[in-house]
Amino acid sequence: MNWDDFxxxxxxxxxxxxxMIQKLGLGSSQxxxxxxxxxxxxxxxxPHPLVVKFLVDILSYQDEAASQIQGRKQNENRIS
Structure with a gap:
């Protein structure tokens, strides 16, 4: 496993x-x-088990960030 390349x-x-987030938006299906x-x-x-863990954590982080943004938008809509 070449960790430098990874x-x-x-x-x-x-x-x-x-x-891509700037272009499409974090909440977009694209x-x-x-x-x-x-x-x-x-x-x-x-193909290494630790790579999978890194990538799952990245996906989870992105999902949490998208959820926070969505939550803020919902709160703004309630206030307006």
């Missing part, structure tokens, strides 16, 4: 993810399709 690719993925597909590519490229 972390370089992960850093590239995170940069691409930030760009972003989530892209997110799951590209994390799957990383998982296949680096």
């Amino acid at each position: 972390f370089k690719d992960l850093q590239k993925w995170m940069e691409a993810s930030n760009m 972003y989530w399709k892209w997110c799951i597909e590209t994390l799957g590519v990383l998982e296949n490229r680096y």
Whole structure:
């Protein structure tokens, strides 16, 4: 397992993810399709149990961030 390559690719993925969030929005179905597909590519490229844990945690983090944004939007709609 080449951890240097994995972390370089992960850093590239995170940069691409930030760009996709800006372009599509964190709550969009297009972003989530892209997110799951590209994390799957990383998982296949680096078949290691620890890689899977990293990627699951990243997906979970993104999901929590999207839920927080959605919660804020719902609160704003109630106040308006």
